[in-house]
Amino acid sequence: xxxxxxxxxxxxxxxxxxxxxxxxxxxxxxxxxxxxxxxxxxxxxxxxxxxxxxxxxxxxxxxxxxxxxxxxxxxxxxxxxxxxxxxxxxxxxxxxxxxxxxxxxxxxxxxxxxxxxxxxxxxxxxxxxxxxxxxxxxxxxxxxxxxxxxxxxxxxxxxxxxxxxxxxxxxxxxxxxxxxxxxxxxxxxxxxxxxxxxxxxxxxxxxxxxxxxxxxxxxxxxxx
Amino acid sequence: xxxxxxxxxxxxxxxxxxxxxxxxxxxxxxxxxxxxxxxxxxxxxxxxxxxxxxxxxxxxxxxxxxxxxxxxxxxxxxxxxxxxxxxxxxxxxxxxxxxxxxxxxxxxxxxxxxxxxxxxxxxxxxxxxxxxxxxxxxxxxxxxxxxxxxxxxxxxxxxxxxxxxxxxxxxxxxxxxxxxxxxxxxxxxxxxxxxxxxxxxxxxxxxxxxxxxxxxxxxxxxxxxxxxxxxxxxxxx
Numbered sequence: 001x002x003x004x005x006x007x008x009x010x011x012x013x014x015x016x017x018x019x020x021x022x023x024x025x026x027x028x029x030x031x032x033x034x035x036x037x038x039x040x041x042x043x044x045x046x047x048x049x050x051x052x053x054x055x056x057x058x059x060x061x062x063x064x065x066x067x068x069x070x071x072x073x074x075x076x077x078x079x080x081x082x083x084x085x086x087x088x089x090x091x092x093x094x095x096x097x098x099x100x101x102x103x104x105x106x107x108x109x110x111x112x113x114x115x116x117x118x119x120x121x122x123x124x125x126x127x128x129x130x131x132x133x134x135x136x137x138x139x140x141x142x143x144x145x146x147x148x149x150x151x152x153x154x155x156x157x158x159x160x161x162x163x164x165x166x167x168x169x170x171x172x173x174x175x176x177x178x179x180x181x182x183x184x185x186x187x188x189x190x191x192x193x194x195x196x197x198x199x200x201x202x203x204x205x206x207x208x209x210x211x212x213x214x215x216x217x218x219x220x221x222x223x224x
Numbered sequence: 225x226x227x228x229x230x231x232x233x234x235x236x237x238x239x240x241x242x243x244x245x246x247x248x249x250x251x252x253x254x255x256x257x258x259x260x261x262x263x264x265x266x267x268x269x270x271x272x273x274x275x276x277x278x279x280x281x282x283x284x285x286x287x288x289x290x291x292x293x294x295x296x297x298x299x300x301x302x303x304x305x306x307x308x309x310x311x312x313x314x315x316x317x318x319x320x321x322x323x324x325x326x327x328x329x330x331x332x333x334x335x336x337x338x339x340x341x342x343x344x345x346x347x348x349x350x351x352x353x354x355x356x357x358x359x360x361x362x363x364x365x366x367x368x369x370x371x372x373x374x375x376x377x378x379x380x381x382x383x384x385x386x387x388x389x390x391x392x393x394x395x396x397x398x399x400x401x402x403x404x405x406x407x408x409x410x411x412x413x414x415x416x417x418x419x420x421x422x423x424x425x426x427x428x429x430x431x432x433x434x435x436x437x438x439x440x441x442x443x444x445x446x447x448x449x450x451x452x453x454x455x456x457x458x459x460x461x
Contacts, residue, residue: 009327013313020315020357081309084280085373089328090301224281 006091010099017076018107024069028111032065036115040122050123055185058119059178063145066108067167070149073100074157083157086221093218097150101210104146105139112138128191137188137195140202141181147206148173151213154220177205230289231256231381231412232277237286239272239436246272248436249286256380259403259413260441261423264433270416271308273433274383277414278305291381301329304379306387310370314359318345318369319352325373337378344376345369347405349398364395371399375406382406384415388422396422 018024039057043049077083086096119125127134149170156165180202187195232254239247247269254260262270275281276288279296291299312321322341342352348368358369367387374382382403388396404426407413417423420430432440 006328009324013316013324016320017313017315076313080314081307081311082313084278084305084307085311085325086328087280088278088300088303088305089325090297091328 003092003095006095007099007102010096011102014099014103015106018103023072023076024104024107025110027068027072028065028107029114031068032061032111032115033118035061035064036119036122045123047124047126050125051128051189052186054119054123054125054189055182057123058115058185059141059181061115062108062112062142063171063174063178065111066104066142066145066149067170069107070104070146070153070170071163071166073104073150073153075162078157083221093221094214096221097154097214097217100150101143101146101213104150105142108142108146109139112142125189127189129188129195131188133188133195133199134185137181137184137199137202140199140206141177141184143206144177144181144202144209145174147210147213148177151209151217151220154217158223177202180205229256229292230254231291232414233289235287235289237276237283237288239269239276239281240284245436247276247283250436250438251286252431252438252441254412254414256412257407257410258428259407259415259426260429260431261420261427262414262416262431262433263418263420264416267435268433269436270433271385272436274305274385274414274416275307277381278303278383280305301377302380304374304377304382306370306374306382306384308385308389310358310366312358312366312370312373315357317355317357318350318361318365318372319354321358321369322373322376326376329377339376339378341372341376344372347375348372348402362392362395364391367391368395368399371402375402378411380411382411382413382415384413386416386418388417388419400426 036057043053045053074083077086149166152169152173153162153166156162156169159165180198184195184198184202187193187198230253234250234252237247237250238245250269250273262273264270272281276283277290279300287294288296290296291302293299296303312318316324319341322344326341339347345352348371350365350368350372358366361369371387374384387399391399400422403413403415407426407428413426415423415426427444428446429441429443431438432442
C-alpha cells in the first residue's frame with residue numbers, strides 16, 4: 001500500500017470527524033472573529049495605520065485561534081485509547097502526522113476564507129503592494145503554524161497541563177515564522193518594502209520544520 | 225503429543241513506573257494455539273503485561289519474544305490488542321471505524337483468510353448497515369465492535385484486556401462464541417478478566433498474577449481440543 005493512500009485514509013477520517021463534530025472549526029472561527037472585531041473597535045485605526053498593523057493582528061488572531069484547534073487534534077485520538085490502535089497499526093507514524101497537518105491546514109484555511117473578507121471590511125484594507133502575493137504568504141504562514149502546532153500538541157499529549165503547555169512551547173518556536181508572516185503581509189499591504197526575503201525565510205522555515213517533525217514524530221508517538 | 229511452539233516467551237521482564245514495579249522479573253512461556261485467561265486482583269500487572277506484549281510499552285528490563293522475534297514492530301500486523309477502552313471513534317459508525325482501521329494495514333502483511341469490515345461485524349453479531357455512531361452504542365455493542373476491529377486482520381495472537389467488563393451476558397456470550405472459534409482455528413489468546421467463570425469455556429490455562437508476578441499457570445485438559453496435556457506449572461517469576 002502506498003504511503004499516499006495511508007495519508008489519505010487518515011486525512012479522510014479527520015475530515016469526517018470534524019464534519020460531524022465541528023469541534024475545531026467552531027472554536028477557531030469564533031475566537032478569530034472576536035480578536036479581529038475587538039482589535040478593530042479598540043484601536044479604530046486610520047487606513048494608513050491599518051496597513052501597518054493588519055499583518056500583526058491577522059497572524060496573531062490566526063495563531064491564537066489555531067492553538068485552540070491544535071489542542072484538540074490529538075485529544076480526539078486519546079479518547080477511548082484510539083491512539084493505541086494507531087500505534088499498533090503497521091503503517092508509518094509519519095503518515096498519521098502528515099494527515100493531521102493537512103487536516104489542520106484545511107481547517108485554518110477555511111477560517112481564513114471566512115475571516116479574510118471581514119478583515120478587509122473592518123480594517124478598510126487595500127493593498128498598495130502586490131496583493132496576489134498574499135496567496136503565497138497565507139498558505140506558507142498557515143503551514144508553519146500547523147506543522148509546529150501539530151507536532152508540539154503531540155509532544156505535550158501525555159502531560160497533565162497540555163492545553164497550557166502547547167502555547168508555551170509553540171509561541172516561542174513560532175517567533176521567526178510569525179515575524180516572517182507579519183513582515184511579508186505588511187510589505188504587501190503597505191508596498192513600502194519587498195516582502196520577497198521574508199517569504200523565502202518563511203518557505204525555508206516550513207521546509208526545515210516539516211522535515212524535522214516528520215522525522216521525529218515516530219519517537220514522539222511512541223514515547224512513554 | 226509434543227508441546228506446541230511458544231507464541232510468547234518472557235524472560236525476566238520487569239516494568240517500572242518510577243519506584244513502582246508493575247511487573248517483577250516475569251519469566252513465562254505461552255504456547256501457540258492456546259487460550260490463556262489471566263486472573264488477578266487490580267494492580268497485579270495484568271494490563272501492563274498485555275501492553276508490553278502489544279509493544280505499547282517497553283519493558284524496563286528483560287526480553288519479550290513474540291511469534292519468534294524480539295522485534296515486536298515486525299509482527300504488529302499479526303497481533304490484535306483490545307484495551308480497556310473501545311479504541312474506536314465515537315463520531316463514526318462501526319463500519320466506518322473498521323474500514324478506516326483496515327486501510328492502515330498493508331495488504332501483503334495480512335493472512336489470506338482475513339475478514340472484511342462487514343464480515344467482521346457480522347461475526348460479532350453486529351449489523352454492518354447500522355448507521356448509528358459508536359458513541360451511541362451500548363457498552364456491549366461497543367465492546368463487540370471493538371472486538372470486530374481486532375479480529376478483522378485475523379491476528380495469530382489476540383491480547384484482550386478485560387473484554388467482558390461492563391458487558392451484558394448476551395454480548396459476553398456472543399464474544400465468547402467468536403473467541404472460541406478463534407481458539408479452535410489455532411489462534412493464541414491472552415485474556416485478562418475478573419470473571420473466571422465467564423471465561424472458563426474458552427480457557428486452556430488459568431494464569432494468576434499477583435503483585436507484578438505470575439504466581440501460577442494451571443493448564444486443563446480440554447475434550448474439544450483432542451489432545452493434550454494436563455499440567456500445572458510452578459511459577460517461574
